[in-house]
Amino acid sequence: MVQTNYWFEPSEYHARVRRVQAALKDKGLDALLAFLPETVTWTTGYFTRAYGTFQFAIIPAEGQPTLFARDVEEYYLDSTCVFPDRVLWTDSDDRTAVAVGAIRSRLGRAARIGVEMDAWVLNATRWEAIRAAMPGAEFINESALVPGMKLIKSEAEIAYQMRAARAAEAGMQAGIDTAGTGVTEREMAAEICAAMIREGSDLPGPGVLSSGERAYHLHGGYSDRVLERGDIVQLEVTPNNHHYHARFMRPIRVTEASDADHRLAELLVSIQDDALAAVAPGVAATVPDAIYRDGVLSAGLRETYTNKTFYSVGLLLQPNGGEPLEAHPGADWSFAEGMVFHTYVLAKGFGMSETIVVRHDGAERLTNFPRQLFVTTR
Numbered sequence: 001m002v003q004t005n006y007w008f009e010p011s012e013y014h015a016r017v018r019r020v021q022a023a024l025k026d027k028g029l030d031a032l033l034a035f036l037p038e039t040v041t042w043t044t045g046y047f048t049r050a051y052g053t054f055q056f057a058i059i060p061a062e063g064q065p066t067l068f069a070r071d072v073e074e075y076y077l078d079s080t081c082v083f084p085d086r087v088l089w090t091d092s093d094d095r096t097a098v099a100v101g102a103i104r105s106r107l108g109r110a111a112r113i114g115v116e117m118d119a120w121v122l123n124a125t126r127w128e129a130i131r132a133a134m135p136g137a138e139f140i141n142e143s144a145l146v147p148g149m150k151l152i153k154s155e156a157e158i159a160y161q162m163r164a165a166r167a168a169e170a171g172m173q174a175g176i177d178t179a180g181t182g183v184t185e186r187e188m189a190a191e192i193c194a195a196m197i198r199e200g201s202d203l204p205g206p207g208v209l210s211s212g213e214r215a216y217h218l219h220g221g222y223s224d225r226v227l228e229r230g231d232i233v234q235l236e237v238t239p240n241n242h243h244y245h246a247r248f249m250r251p252i253r254v255t256e257a258s259d260a261d262h263r264l265a266e267l268l269v270s271i272q273d274d275a276l277a278a279v280a281p282g283v284a285a286t287v288p289d290a291i292y293r294d295g296v297l298s299a300g301l302r303e304t305y306t307n308k309t310f311y312s313v314g315l316l317l318q319p320n321g322g323e324p325l326e327a328h329p330g331a332d333w334s335f336a337e338g339m340v341f342h343t344y345v346l347a348k349g350f351g352m353s354e355t356i357v358v359r360h361d362g363a364e365r366l367t368n369f370p371r372q373l374f375v376t377t378r
Contacts, residue, residue: 002078006045007242008156010082013045017065019149024061030111032059032142033103035119037317039146040067041243046081048073051317052121054095058106068102096126100133109134114142120319147324151312152338158357158366160244161314161340163200165355165366167239168246171196171205172369175235179252180378185209185222192237201239203318207247208236211254216349218307229255232349245313247342248367249351250374257375261350264301265373268345268352271295272371275309276343276356279363285310285331292345293329301347310343313355340366 006013020043024032034040037051044057044065055069064083071088087102089095107113116122118141131139153161174195178188193204210220215232227233233252238245251265274295275288292309296302312323322342325333335358344353352371356363 002075005079006082007047007080007160008045008154010045012154012156013043013082016043016149017059020059020146021061023145023149024059024114027114027140027142028112029114029140029142030061031107032114032145033057033116034059034146035116035122036143036146037119037121038150038315038320039116041317042146042150042315044081044083046077047243048076048080054089054099054121054126056099056121058103060106066102066106068099096129097133099126100130103130103134107137110136112138112140114145115139116143116146117141118143144324150314151323151325152336153314153340153357154338157244157314158338158340160242161246161355161357162366163241164239164244164246165248165368167196167199167201167241168237168248168355168367169369170199171201171207171237171239172235172248172250175206175209175233175237176250176252176374176376179227179233179254180376181227181229181255182378183227185211185225185227188227188233188235189222192235196237196239199239200241202243203240205238206235207238208234208249210234218346227254234349234351236351236353240316243315243317245316245342246355246366247313247353248355248369249344249353250369250371251350251352252374252376254376255378257373262373264348264350265352267299267301268347268350269371271299272343272345272352272354275345276354276363276365279335279356279358281337281358281360282334284334285327286329288343289327289329289331296345296347307346309345310341313340313342 034057058066067086089098171192174191178191189206192206209222211233214220215234231254236249238247275291278288289309293305308326310327312325339358355366
């Protein structure tokens with residue numbers, strides 16, 4: 001007898017599936033082929049570290065979902081998935097043929113089917129083979145259907161993100177404590193990862209960690225570089241709990257910092273405070289986005305400001321780094337209660353960011369760590 005390990009109450013998964021099914025009926029669809037790993041886990045509970053193998057969920061407009069997966073994942077189907085129906089393939093099978101058989105047996109040969117065509121696990125070869133084997137079916141791209149539903153988090157989901165935020169804080173403190181002249185980025189990363197894992201992160205991170213000239217550019221990874229006196233260290237800690245994410249950035253100077261450095265950090269915090277104060281349900285994304293951009297540009301901190309200022313985070317499985325909702329000057333959406341975002345401001349190698357949840361009365365910070373420039377003691 002396998003002990004179940006559901007991340008949420010079964011009733012929450014059933015409610016999510018009912019929402020998907022209601023949307024399918026409204027669109028006149030018979031089913032959704034859910035290929036996005038996050039959609040599979042969010043709707044059915046099924047999770048395995050091997051989510052990159054060929055697997056998907058068949059979610060009919062009526063009835064319970066069917067899981068399609070590799071046979072060696074059966075234990076994880078039993079322990080995490082709240083729905084029993086499944087079709088399994090073995091390593092010696094023609095897995096595409098097995099997949100087509102599963103779809104036909106559940107939906108028939110002439111169904112009208114939504115497909116998550118944007119899913120990275122659905123490569124072109126597989127998709128063309130499935131489509132060719134079902135000439136009587138009609139396939140419609142519904143890649144945005146479930147990701148749009150996932151943008152509003154339940155309190156149970158937010159609780160996992162709060163746990164991730166505590167891990168992020170532990171990781172940041174470890175990074176600050178470890179950094180110093182003669183220390184390598186790799187040594188920093190080891191301490192950050194250990195701290196975040198101990199505090200509840202499912203993956204080690206550490207996130208963005210770069211120093212020297214690389215600190216002025218986004219998305220640097222740790223290396224064997226040795227920190228030198230006066231270096232900027234750009235650190236963004238990116239842990240997750242049950243693969244629900246929270247993250248934040250703080251700037252670090254090695255051993256010494258000027259008064260101008262401290263004034264810059266204080267200005268970035270002030271700009272961010274103004275932007276966060278504008279966040280509330282119903283407020284257009286462009287409002288706080290403009291506060292960020294105008295604040296940075298009017299202060300002469302950057303010549304241009306092209307990057308997004310908010311992006312939604314929640315259940316994310318690598319290589320996915322964010323949900324499909326971003327704030328920029330062309331954004332056409334508004335904030336809603338229950339949305340969770342990573343929001344950041346960058347200038348001159350310094351980054352300040354937070355993970356926030358939108359409440360009925362405004363933004364609540366899930367990450368709570370001193371907001372300042374940190375200067376190492378060695």
